[in-house]
Amino acid sequence: MWHAAANQIPYDALVLATGSRPFVPPVRGRDLTGCFVYRTFDDLDALRATARPGRPGVVVGGGLLGLEAANALRLLGMRPHVVEAAPHLMPTQLDSGAARVLHRHVTELGLRLHCGTATSSVDSGADGKVRAVTLSDGTVVEADLVVFSAGIRPRDELADAMGLTRGERGGIVVDNLCRTTDERVWAIGECAAVNGRCYGLVAPGYRMADSVARQLTGQEPEPFTDTDTSTTLKLLGVKIATFGALRSDHGHAVEAVFAEGTDRYAKILLSEDSGDLLGGILAGGTGSWTAIRSLVGRRPPANLEQLLLP
Ligand SMILES: Cc1cc2nc3c(=O)[nH]c(=O)nc-3n(C[C@H](O)[C@H](O)[C@H](O)COP(=O)(O)OP(=O)(O)OC[C@H]3O[C@@H](n4cnc5c(N)ncnc54)[C@H](O)[C@@H]3O)c2cc1C
Structure with a gap:
């Protein structure tokens, strides 16, 4: 008979839901004091402790989360800049027409936008802390702090230990029913790569969870499809x-x-x-x-x- 060690839980079914971590692009100076990510309450506490009203801060990434981070800087009294490599904000969700509306609203709120240009480096002053950000078009933006919000990477390291397949761009590969290559293991949420594609919003994660719950309780499962990627942005008054x-x-x-x-x-x-x-x-x-x-x-x-x- 097999006995589990004290810290081991035997399973018939295992659902991996390990989420993701922020991606920080490999730019020079990204580890300087004054560089942050935007994910956990600890991140927010650190940001709050460094923010100085009236001073400039740069958010790298103009997606949904980057805009939320820029709004946080604004509410802390800072002057936020947003750097987005694509020609407009929220390129994953919006076309240029919708982005024009967004740009006008957020500019009126005081956000300074730098779209169509990437971040080349984060530069330090004599004290070793963040002083500025240099963009790939040569613009130098003064900054007391930098928040990286340039996407996420799945926390998929358990895949290797378990012999599961990882997607080309990361994530534990699953099929439309969130099944991995091990018939007793499923993966859902941001750590899952459904047919190779990862999703960074709650709604798809809930649909994956629902599908797996149905399978585990003997009900007819609903295969996960990505036809509906509905989102609403409720911040910045837009x-x-x-x-x-x-x-x-x-x-x-x-x-x-x-x-x-x-x-x-x-x-x-x-x-x-x-x-x-x-x-x-x-x-x-x-x-x-x-x-x-x-x-x-x-x-x-x-x-x-x-x-x-x-
Ligand atoms: C600031 C912020 C705002 C957001 N706003 C929105 C929004 O408005 N709308 C929207 O749709 N989405 C939003 N998102 C994205 C949304 O939060 C995620 O898509 C969702 O939380 C993903 O759920 P998940 O369960 O896959 O991962 P997570 O919620 O990240 O949960 C994974 C958990 O697993 C734990 N874990 C990891 N590895 C292990 C391990 N080996 N053992 C045990 N535990 C482990 C982690 O610590 C974590 O608690 C936002 C995200 C952030 C960071």
Whole structure:
């Protein structure tokens, strides 16, 4: 008979949900005093202890989390700069039209944006602490502190110890049912690479968890698919929302854009074959995300424009 050691728990089924850690790009000076990541309460405490009202701070990365970090600096009284390598903020979720609305709002709030340029180095003063950030276009931005928010990397090191397959870009490889190559082991959330792709939001993680829970309790499992990557941005007073699919995986799709300057923007994607609503992007003073999202997979009503831009 097999006996578990005191600190060992035998299992019939094991679900790995080890999450991820922040990715810090390999730029010179990234370890200087005054460089931070933005993930845990300890990170926030350290940031708060260093922040000086009226002084500049740089956030590296203009995604959802980078904007949240920039807002944190703003609320601490600092002057936040955001550096984003892509041509506009939130490149994963937004197109340039929606980003224009976001840019105007956050600029009015005092964020200084540096898009389309990367971070070359973090530079120190005589005291060895962060003094500035040099961008790849040669711009030097004065900074008392730097917050790296340039993506995440899955915490997948258990994969090696367990002989599980790791994705090319990290993550424990699983299929649509979150099964690893070991039939008793599943992986869900940010540590999982579903068919090689990792997801950094709670909604996909919940769907993976639900699918595995169903399998473990003998119910019909719902395979995980990435057709719905809906997100809402609730910070900085700007309403940004995406719903459904932002590209068509099956057949042709047509786009319709309803734009009004830099105040509001709405784009939808329709199936060319069926005319069904596939997904879309809303930015600024647009209609109810929940109501519009519920129309996905159906032919949109005649008053769609009114719903999008009431
Ligand atoms: C500041 C911040 C704001 C965010 N805001 C949003 C948002 O508005 N909307 C959204 O959708 N998503 C948001 N996210 C992302 C969201 O938090 C993550 O997608 C989600 O938490 C991932 O869940 P998870 O369970 O996979 O990993 P985690 O929540 O990271 O949990 C993994 C846990 O496993 C533990 N662990 C790791 N290795 C081991 C081990 N070997 N043994 C035991 N324990 C281990 C870790 O310590 C951790 O507690 C945000 C993330 C951050 C950091």
